[in-house]
Amino acid sequence: MKYMVLMYADPAATAAMSADDRADVFRRHEALHQDLAGTGEMLNGAGLSYPNETTTIRRPDGRPERTDGPLTGATEQLTAYYVIDCPDLERACAIAERVVDFHVVAVEVRRIHDSFGMGET
Known part of the structure; x- marks a missing residue:
């Protein structure tokens, strides 16, 4: 099954990260990529x-309207995503738990299906 791993962080905290903090985050994500490359579970991400x-x-009134900024005014905002392919939700959550840290403060794991939410998968 395919899952979307949605990562949330505080943009102000991200901007304030030190070079060492950024290097640590990079190392952790690189290690995850390498681990999942061997299993074929990592499909993409950014x-x-x-x-x-x-x-x-x-x-709002039947016509598209653009506004600057994210959908919600929450402190934590969507910062990155992965698309993974693994056997079940338990494995998807185990992968997602590896990205929660001082920077990524919350992760959503959501199953992907090909019917755009319009029917059974």
């Missing part, structure tokens, strides 16, 4: 730009 570089599009 870091995302800061929320202040985000445009949100809504449709």
Whole structure:
């Protein structure tokens, strides 16, 4: 099964990270990539730009409307994602637990299906 691993962090804390902190985060993610390369479970992933570089599009009156900034005003914002392919939710959560740290303060694990949420998978 495919899962999306959505990582959340505080952008202000990210901006304030020291070079050593950034190197530590990089090493941990690189180790995860190497481990999952051997199993074939890592399909892709990316870091995302800061929320202040985000445009949100809504449709309040039947017409698309753009606003600057992220969808929510929460302190923690979506900062990166992985798409993984593994046997079950338990394994997906075990992988996701490896990215929670001083920087990534929350991780969502969500199953991916090919029907765009319109029916059974």
